[in-house]
Amino acid sequence: MNAIEAKTPKPVMGLYDRPMWESISARAMRLQRCRACSAWQYPPGPSCPQCLSCELEWTEVSGRGKILSWVVFHRQYLPAYPAPYNSIAVRLAEGPTMITNLEGAMPGADSIGRDVRLVYVTMPDGMVLPRFELAD
Amino acid sequence: MNHVQPDYARKHPSPRNKRAAAVVGVGHTDWVGDWARCRAGEQPTDSYGYGIRAFNNALKDAGISRDEVDGLIAGPTTAYERLGELTGINPRWGGQADAVLAVAQAVMAIEAGYAEVIALVYGNDQRSVGTQYGGPEAMGGGAFLSYVYHSPWGLTSQGALYALTLQSYKHARGFTEAEMGEVAVAQRGWSSMNPNAIMRKRISIEDYMASPFVCEPLHLFDYCLINDGGVALIIAEAERAKRMTERPVFIEGVGRFDLNRGATSLEPRIDDFYLPAQQAAAAQSYALSGLGPKDMDVLQVYDSFSVHVPLALEGYGYCGVGEAGKFLREQGIGPGQKQPVNTSGGHLSETYMQGWAHQIECVRQVRGECGERQVAEARHAHYTSDVAGKCFSIIYGR
Numbered sequence: 001m002n003a004i005e006a007k008t009p010k011p012v013m014g015l016y017d018r019p020m021w022e023s024i025s026a027r028a029m030r031l032q033r034c035r036a037c038s039a040w041q042y043p044p045g046p047s048c049p050q051c052l053s054c055e056l057e058w059t060e061v062s063g064r065g066k067i068l069s070w071v072v073f074h075r076q077y078l079p080a081y082p083a084p085y086n087s088i089a090v091r092l093a094e095g096p097t098m099i100t101n102l103e104g105a106m107p108g109a110d111s112i113g114r115d116v117r118l119v120y121v122t123m124p125d126g127m128v129l130p131r132f133e134l135a136d
Numbered sequence: 137m138n139h140v141q142p143d144y145a146r147k148h149p150s151p152r153n154k155r156a157a158a159v160v161g162v163g164h165t166d167w168v169g170d171w172a173r174c175r176a177g178e179q180p181t182d183s184y185g186y187g188i189r190a191f192n193n194a195l196k197d198a199g200i201s202r203d204e205v206d207g208l209i210a211g212p213t214t215a216y217e218r219l220g221e222l223t224g225i226n227p228r229w230g231g232q233a234d235a236v237l238a239v240a241q242a243v244m245a246i247e248a249g250y251a252e253v254i255a256l257v258y259g260n261d262q263r264s265v266g267t268q269y270g271g272p273e274a275m276g277g278g279a280f281l282s283y284v285y286h287s288p289w290g291l292t293s294q295g296a297l298y299a300l301t302l303q304s305y306k307h308a309r310g311f312t313e314a315e316m317g318e319v320a321v322a323q324r325g326w327s328s329m330n331p332n333a334i335m336r337k338r339i340s341i342e343d344y345m346a347s348p349f350v351c352e353p354l355h356l357f358d359y360c361l362i363n364d365g366g367v368a369l370i371i372a373e374a375e376r377a378k379r380m381t382e383r384p385v386f387i388e389g390v391g392r393f394d395l396n397r398g399a400t401s402l403e404p405r406i407d408d409f410y411l412p413a414q415q416a417a418a419a420q421s422y423a424l425s426g427l428g429p430k431d432m433d434v435l436q437v438y439d440s441f442s443v444h445v446p447l448a449l450e451g452y453g454y455c456g457v458g459e460a461g462k463f464l465r466e467q468g469i470g471p472g473q474k475q476p477v478n479t480s481g482g483h484l485s486e487t488y489m490q491g492w493a494h495q496i497e498c499v500r501q502v503r504g505e506c507g508e509r510q511v512a513e514a515r516h517a518h519y520t521s522d523v524a525g526k527c528f529s530i531i532y533g534r
């Protein structure tokens with residue numbers, strides 16, 4: 001199977017994940033923000049872990065973040081991801097941490113702490129993924 | 137983030153739990169022989185069969201019959217009821233748990249009077265049936281959302297979760313690649329003296345540095361084995377244990393603390409390195425036992441990946457926070473060095489029994505029956521685990 005045919009691994013699609021993925025497809029990622037305490041959360045869920053309120057509002061993120069950690073896979077595990085490929089952990093400006101990929105460059109020794117911005121990448125099978133590129 | 141710990145993190149378990157129970161028998165399967173058979177394409181038995189073989193060996197080691205057992209705890213890879221059916225045990229206390237929780241539950245059930253002699257039985261045919269620890273169908277994905285949630289971005293393996301942990305730990309502490317290599321090298325040093333170990337060829341730091349990355353920064357030697365096998369322990373109420381055997385190994389203290397906040401996004405690992413939970417679990421077990429890291433002749437660390445070891449050295453107080461690299465380099469954890477760690481070779485080199493074999497290595501070191509790898513006059517053995525930020529500390533002693 002080549003990368004053109006390869007299916008992007010399917011996301012976990014619980015009741016609260018669906019609106020997020022719809023916003024990603026529309027290239028304007030929204031996460032839930034708590035109406036009671038203003039905290040943001042990722043992954044989506046039924047309630048706010050900070051204050052237990054169930055009053056949450058889907059709100060577009062700024063797209064700004066910082067790299068917390070990174071890895072490079074030297075083996076292929078998935079048809080959509082030929083080796084080498086990377087994965088990074090990003091702390092969003094809004095607070096939550098997201099596991100994603102770095103676009104445009106492989107991460108390296110100076111990557112942790114770098115500012116990144118959200119980009120939307122269309123995978124060969126048409127799925128849109130939120131990824132990040134270096135902002136500075 | 138989990139930096140601020142609540143007041144209850146400093147509370148301690150009841151002193152009644154101290155030496156309330158003792159291990160009276162241990163057993164395991166032929167890991168080396170079954171490794172060869174699995175590699176030749178055979179399926180020696182299934183998870184239940186491995187469990188029963190280990191259970192038979194544990195009964196023999198304890199010198200008791202099955203009919204003395206009034207409690208049964210099954211490992212996570214076999215259904216409790218079917219294991220109970222096959223062991224023929226109608227217990228007055230039963231349950232299902234991973235290795236550390238099984239020992240903790242046995243102590244609690246015994247202390248509370250729900251059972252006096254509990255069999256803990258684990259069997260796993262993970263190699264011969266090709267259990268997936270990564271990928272969209274990853275084992276444990278139902279219980280840990282972090283194991284499956286990041287798959288659209290290609291992050292599907294347990295190794296990747298610990299590679300992210302190691303990378304941010306290296307950055308935060310100045311920990312180096314060669315310091316990480318000390319763990320795999322030391323554990324091979326131990327396993328080279330262990331006839332039950334699957335990987336016995338010694339390696340050097342140069343071998344480690346030259347070995348391929350799998351998920352960088354983790355090298356091949358940082359990964360655990362995947363093999364078939366079983367482990368069983370018989371744990372008895374303390375007074376009964378003394379009547380049953382001349383060499384009971386008491387459970388001096390158990391401590392636990394979990395980090396769940398931010399768990400799906402891996403915050404307990406990549407922000408906190410499990411540290412606050414390890415420190416709280418350590419404090420409980422040290423207060424209960426009246427012992428500390430200096431009293432521990434051997435330390436056994438859950439090592440699905442080598443990075444667990446430096447995290448544990450710092451978290452359970454064997455060195456200062458940020459000093460694990462220096463400790464590994466200058467003091468050492470291998471044979472003849474300052475603090476023996478994973479004296480069987482651990483998951484990296486002996487056998488991957490998901491923490492169960494570490495318990496019997498603690499027991500055997502304290503009994504003094506480890507042959508060439510025996511740590512001289514070992515009185516106390518410490519087991520720690522921190523899987524997914526669920527941190528445990530168990531202290532064994534004579």
Ligand SMILES: [Zn+2]
Pocket residue numbers: 034035036037038039048049050051052053
């Ligand atoms: Zn809230």
